[in-house]
Amino acid sequence: MRLRLATLLTAAVVALLPSTARADATYPDPQRVTGQQIIHDPTVILLRSGGYVAYSTGGVIGARVSKDRVRWDDAGNAFAEPPSWWYEYNDTGDPWAPDISYRAGRYWLYYAVSSWGTNHSAIGVATSRTGLPGTWTDHGKVLTSETTDAWNAIDPAVIRADGRLWMSFGSYWTGIRMVELDPRTGRAAEAATVHHLATRPDAPYAVEGPYIVRHGRYYYLFASYDACCSGVDSTYKIRVGRSTSVQGPYLDSEGKPMLEGGGDLLLEGHGRYVGTGGQSLFRDRGQDWLAYHYYDAEDEGTPKLGLNRLSWRKNGWPDVR
Template identity: 85%
Template sequence: MKRRRLTTLLAAAVLALLPTTTAQAEPTYPDPQPLTGQQIIHDPTIIRLRSGGYVAYSTGGVLGARLSKDLRHWDDAGNAFAEPPSWWYEYNDSGDPWAPDISYRAGRYWLYYAVSSWGTNHSAIGVATSRSGLPGTWTDHGKVLTSETTDSWNAIDPALVQADGRLWMSFGSYWTGIRMVELNPRTGKAAQGAPVHHLATRPDAPYAVEGPYIVKHGRYYYLFASYDQCCAGVNSTYKIRVGRSTTVTGPYMDSEGKPLLEGGGDLLLAGHGRYVGTGGQSVFRARDGQDWLAYHYYDAEGEGTPKLGLNRLSWTSTGWPKAF
């Protein structure tokens, strides 16, 4: 009897030393850095200009423009174009362009953008060039790639990346998700006969992943994408996920090895507090070499107005991005 009681007491003591099970803590996300000036923006793309300062282009207007000297104060700078090129009206009645992407190569700035209508994949990606990158200086060069209702992908949300001396464009929204095509570096348009690669999708309709952006860090290419619902103000559920690959065309995996073609993707940034529906992202490098994540959020304390979010990006010891 004494032995049984001693055993019971010892077992109780051991259990008392074990950690108790508690509810898993909710993940925390960093707030965007404080900004001043014109903060209203949607689907931002930002680049450091060779002439100094930064320019951001976005959905809205005829690709709305913002200028900043320090990434903190932003001034309204009008639009990339004075008026829509005539061919845009083939894709919507208002000549309204979406989701631009700016880059610099071969002595020129290149501005890619999409024209489409809500709920259809009758869409096109176009391109313009400029020597300065400033609003009002762009020359349009027409269509880069198109999609029709008979296609299983959607030609919107372009983003460029260079890999091993070749030029690539990721793109896509719903309609089976994220795709990629090689571009002719001279024209900046889809290379003749180039296959369309598949990078990411969701296992369930409507395959809500879009807005890809790919960057190289170390030996990996990182695919950032926006998951779930955009453009619903404070009811938006946009969030940013990421996967990586040793080759630009994939396959992309998350940190647990789940393919992005099977719905994988590490959660990098999600809505929290007043910052709802974080997405429409891009990545750029500041003059000091710091990587930044740019995105829009819907301000729950500002009637759901879309605003510019900026967070620094760091890279963990295992090579994964972290916003702070």
């Protein structure tokens, strides 16, 4: 799951891996990245002041900054200390899977707090005028889930559509959901309808980490399928479907609903790049980019930042470059 940094592979197992790995030509390798590459569940944005910032699972929402999208430097954490309410959901105040966006003159950072294997979870939100680490003000809970619910309130991603603000979320527990947010507070209304967007046909319904973008007349739902967080044993991959409505239904290119396990395979592990997922998208000077993590089979399964250009075919479906 997009929950925490994976336990690294033991040296004995790594020794059995081939010393060189040839990439499968079907899937592109990540673009070149240098500096601080270690990351999990990245969300990236081009700041209005110039340069890039990436937030991630790990630390108190770990931060990386870059001037050129190639070299990344460690920039500490979004917060100096975990807000006290985080400890309601785990003993260490450990946040997961942030999502950064900009609207109404502020940056908005959504994130989740939970514990492994439970849907006693919450999504929170913070705002900042600059988007930089150390400048965030936390505003508390946006949405929660309990063990009596059929969904899991983690892995948030926000999109504006038709003048309204929506948040997709979800992990296992029957998959991907969505609620409308109050644009003034950034929170879900108490009685907000929880829409169902995607699931798998069988338990444990291994789909999570949604991210929705609009291109042309369609909304595209990207999600991570299968297992995260096991180093080179991870089977994460990224699938996508589309809909003419942000609320769905989302279908793959063969017309199979994502509510029935559909979804076109966009990117999966190949060569040294294992378990590609935890994805988000960002726009940089007219170009769409896919950000994700992978586990490096040539570096003991360390989770690292993957960046690829996202192009759009003539039939409207996305492709990675």
